[in-house]
Amino acid sequence: MNLDETRKQIDGVDKQIIELLEERMKLVQEVIAYKKENNLPVLDNSRENIVLEKTRERVENPIFADSIVATFQDIMKNSRNFQEIELEQ
Template sequence: MKLDQIRKEIDQIDQELVALLERRMVCVSEVVAYKKAKGLPVLDQGRENKVLEKVASLVDDEQYRSTIQAQFRDLMARSRDFQEEVKARD
């Protein structure tokens, strides 16, 4: 496969990822509203640990597992940052 073809495929995947990440952030916004209404903290370490365990179990190729888990750690950290920002605005 040529580099241009590989990059085209990556571009397509990136487009799909952006749409999925945006959908995820809509859900995060709903979580913010729920936590605010119930007086719950932003960080739920137990939930994050479960997400990371599930992610690890979904990865087929072992060589990618730690990288994908790291990406999810970062994703959840960015989600927490967003939740804190929304909480501070209200």
């Protein structure tokens, strides 16, 4: 295993993750605009549970499942933090 080469590959994957997270956050902006208009709360527990269940099902290698589900919990926590800040504007 070549450390520099493997880290270059990680950098490439990180670049893709960042692009996808930015795309996700743009959609979250649409959700918060809708919630603002319709007076809906930021937190939707049932939706978050569905996202987490789907995430667990989609992970191919079970040894990664807990880490990836935890990552999605963080993604949604930060998505909610962003929405709370947007609501204050």
